Amino acid sequence: MKIFDRTSAEQISADKQEQEGIRQRKISLRTKLLFASGTAQEATITAGGIVTVIYYNQVLGVSPYLTGLAFMLAMFFDAVSDPLIGTLSDRLKSRFGRRHPFMIASTVPLALGFYFLYQPLSGLTETGLFIWLTVFSIVLRTGQTLYLIPHDALGAELTDDYDERSSIFGYNGVLQMILSMIFAGLLYYFIFPTTPEYQNGLMNEPRYFLLATVGTVTIIFSVLVCTLGTMDQIPFLHKVDFSSKFIIKGYLGEIAKLLRNPSYVAVCVSMMTLFIALGIINIVTPYAYLYVFELKTEDLFWMGIAKLPGVFIAIPLLAIVSKRLEKKAIWIYTNIFMVMTVATPYIFKMADVFPAQGSGFDLLFLVSGVFFGFLFFPMASIVIDSQLSDIADDHEYRTGARSEGVVFSVRSFCYKATGGVGGLLAGFGLEIINFPDNAEVGNLAPDTLMGLLFMCGPLYLVVSGLGIFCMYFYALDRKRHAQLLTELKERRVAVSNQRADYSK
Numbered sequence: 001m002k003i004f005d006r007t008s009a010e011q012i013s014a015d016k017q018e019q020e021g022i023r024q025r026k027i028s029l030r031t032k033l034l035f036a037s038g039t040a041q042e043a044t045i046t047a048g049g050i051v052t053v054i055y056y057n058q059v060l061g062v063s064p065y066l067t068g069l070a071f072m073l074a075m076f077f078d079a080v081s082d083p084l085i086g087t088l089s090d091r092l093k094s095r096f097g098r099r100h101p102f103m104i105a106s107t108v109p110l111a112l113g114f115y116f117l118y119q120p121l122s123g124l125t126e127t128g129l130f131i132w133l134t135v136f137s138i139v140l141r142t143g144q145t146l147y148l149i150p151h152d153a154l155g156a157e158l159t160d161d162y163d164e165r166s167s168i169f170g171y172n173g174v175l176q177m178i179l180s181m182i183f184a185g186l187l188y189y190f191i192f193p194t195t196p197e198y199q200n201g202l203m204n205e206p207r208y209f210l211l212a213t214v215g216t217v218t219i220i221f222s223v224l225v226c227t228l229g230t231m232d233q234i235p236f237l238h239k240v241d242f243s244s245k246f247i248i249k250g251y252l253g254e255i256a257k258l259l260r261n262p263s264y265v266a267v268c269v270s271m272m273t274l275f276i277a278l279g280i281i282n283i284v285t286p287y288a289y290l291y292v293f294e295l296k297t298e299d300l301f302w303m304g305i306a307k308l309p310g311v312f313i314a315i316p317l318l319a320i321v322s323k324r325l326e327k328k329a330i331w332i333y334t335n336i337f338m339v340m341t342v343a344t345p346y347i348f349k350m351a352d353v354f355p356a357q358g359s360g361f362d363l364l365f366l367v368s369g370v371f372f373g374f375l376f377f378p379m380a381s382i383v384i385d386s387q388l389s390d391i392a393d394d395h396e397y398r399t400g401a402r403s404e405g406v407v408f409s410v411r412s413f414c415y416k417a418t419g420g421v422g423g424l425l426a427g428f429g430l431e432i433i434n435f436p437d438n439a440e441v442g443n444l445a446p447d448t449l450m451g452l453l454f455m456c457g458p459l460y461l462v463v464s465g466l467g468i469f470c471m472y473f474y475a476l477d478r479k480r481h482a483q484l485l486t487e488l489k490e491r492r493v494a495v496s497n498q499r500a501d502y503s504k
Contacts, residue, residue: 025159031233032171035158038103038151038226039176041110041219045144047183048114048215051192053283053423054202055118056133057430061437066130068427074137075421081145083255086409089150097234099150099157099405103227106146110223111216113140118212145409147223153404154230156389157237160485166322169385170315177311177378181304187211188301200290200441201297257399258406264391266473271384272421273467274335279422281342281460284429288452289366292349294441299363306371314378327383327390328474334380335471339464341373346457350450390476397484400491429455 056062085102092098117136120129155168191210192201201207258264289295289303321330345366348354355361392404433451436444 025161025236026164027158027168031158031230032168033175034226034229035151035155035168036172036175036226037229038147038222039172040179040222041147042144042176043179043183044215044218044222045114045140046180047187048118048211049282050184050187050286051202051211052117053426054286055208056129058438059203059205059208060120060129062126062129062133063437064427064430064435066126066427067133068424070130070134070137071423071427072421073134074141077138078141078145081142082149082409083406085145086149086153086405086407087403089153089405090403096231097237099154099237100227100231100234102146102150103223106143107220107223108143109139110143110147110219113137113143114219115212115216118208118215149405149409151226152385152388152408154233154237155385156392156404156408158233160393160488163319163322165389166318166327166382166386167315169389170318170382173378173381173385174311174314177307177381181307181311184304185301188297192297194297199296202286202290255406258395258403261391261395261398262473263387263394263475264407266470266475267384267387267391270331270467270471270474273470274464276421276425277339277460277463277467280426280429280463281456283423283426284452284455287430287435288346288456291439291441291444292449292452293362293366294357295363295366302363302367303370306367307374309371310375310378313375314382317376318379318382321379326477327387328471328477331380331383331387332468332471334376335464335468338373338377338380339461339468342369343457343461345369346453346460350453350457387474387476390481393481393484393488394476397488426455429459 053064053067056067057064089099089102092101094101096104113136117133117140120132124132155172156165158168159165188201191214192204192207194201195204198204286300289300290297318330325333345354345368348365355365388407389404392407395401395403395407429451433448434445435448435451
């Protein structure tokens with residue numbers, strides 16, 4: 001295949017860049033879009049995640065505690081698999097590069113995990129359904145590990161340019177958010193619409209077969225387009241020393257070195273805490289929308305539409321803001337604004353100062369909270385990936401080793417912690433407030449309704465606030481990153497010259 005011809009013009013250009021220590025290249029729009037195309041699988045799984053707890057709890061009759069426990073058990077598996085896959089993808093030697101073989105391999109567990117998660121065997125007991133949910137959650141999340149970590153590490157390797165990295169992950173983040181909204185709309189309007197038999201369309205069990213099949217096909221197509229479409233970038237990735245073998249001691253040592261990096265720890269703890277908070281409200285808000293505010297299934301579509309303006313202005317706005325603010329400040333300010341705005345409607349409802357039920361203003365107030373909350377938040381999602389890319393440079397400066405896979409394993413782990421710790425806490429919360437099986441709209445105890453509002457409002461504020469505070473310990477800025485690149489360029493030139501002398 002032409003893309004693997006080591007004498008091609010692309011390879012000659014890549015070798016010249018390595019020899020001269022140049023890594024701050026611009027990336028074409030085509031490559032950015034192909035890199036971002038894989039986000040369709042994330043959007044599909046995110047859309048499915050909206051209904052997973054409702055499906056197992058309200059439709060199949062599994063207790064909220066057991067559904068939360070299943071997510072938590074799957075996350076324990078992630079704690080081992082994510083950094084391990086990250087390390088292996090940093091070290092794999094193949095004609096198809098280090099990242100792409102893992103991405104291709106992810107299609108099997110992703111497809112199997114998603115399909116069977118929503119198509120359990122009939123006749124299973126509650127314990128059987130709990131085991132089924134646990135097993136196929138692990139299968140699905142393993143597929144995500146195989147895809148997300150190498151994919152994000154690939155994005156970090158494409159260039160060392162401080163701003164261009166934000167652009168690469170900007171396209172990725174924006175497309176992921178757009179597709180998530182589109183898929184959520186399809187979920188509410190076409191897969192689970194309101195019918196005469198089902199005022200709450202999410203209770204329509206036969207329609208979960210449609211979710212399983214359509215989602216599986218979308219996931220496979222998305223991963224293949226991204227993986228095959230970015231193979232022409234393999235010659236431009238970092239050249240890695242494959243002489244050292246993978247050993248557990250070295251692997252654990254790599255993790256230990258990263259955990260001694262204060263910026264990496266700050267990002268890890270911040271992301272983990274905020275994703276846990278998002279995991280809680282992702283599960284609880286559909287309950288609140290349906291049972292507290294008594295919205296129809298189709299009304300939930302407008303929550304996704306409200307996020308669109310922020311998605312479209314994210315990249316141009318970030319290009320302007322990043323010239324005046326550091327990535328750390330952008331991340332902190334946008335998250336503070338988003339968290340406070342999103343939580344406000346629930347706090348107002350608790351204080352009984354919310355618009356009257358069914359007036360139309362109640363839906364408008366809810367949609368407004370999402371609209372303003374997500375107006376600037378997409379910038380934070382873009383910036384965090386760019387920060388992790390900068391940390392990979394910092395790690396190379398400190399240790400001499402490129403470890404994008406291990407560095408980005410925290411993103412994958414935090415992303416899945418949304419349904420892990422967040423799912424467990426939401427499950428416990430639903431148990432504590434005594435949320436009933438087969439609940440009927442308008443027939444729930446006031447304390448139960450107040451409990452839903454508490455989790456979406458005050459609890460979300462407190463947990464998110466802890467995560468935002470931790471980002472204050474992040475230490476990398478534009479000036480420090482420029483110094484790192486200057487030193488790394490000199491080191492890479494020296495290594496390249498040594499290789500050239502040795503080959504003679």
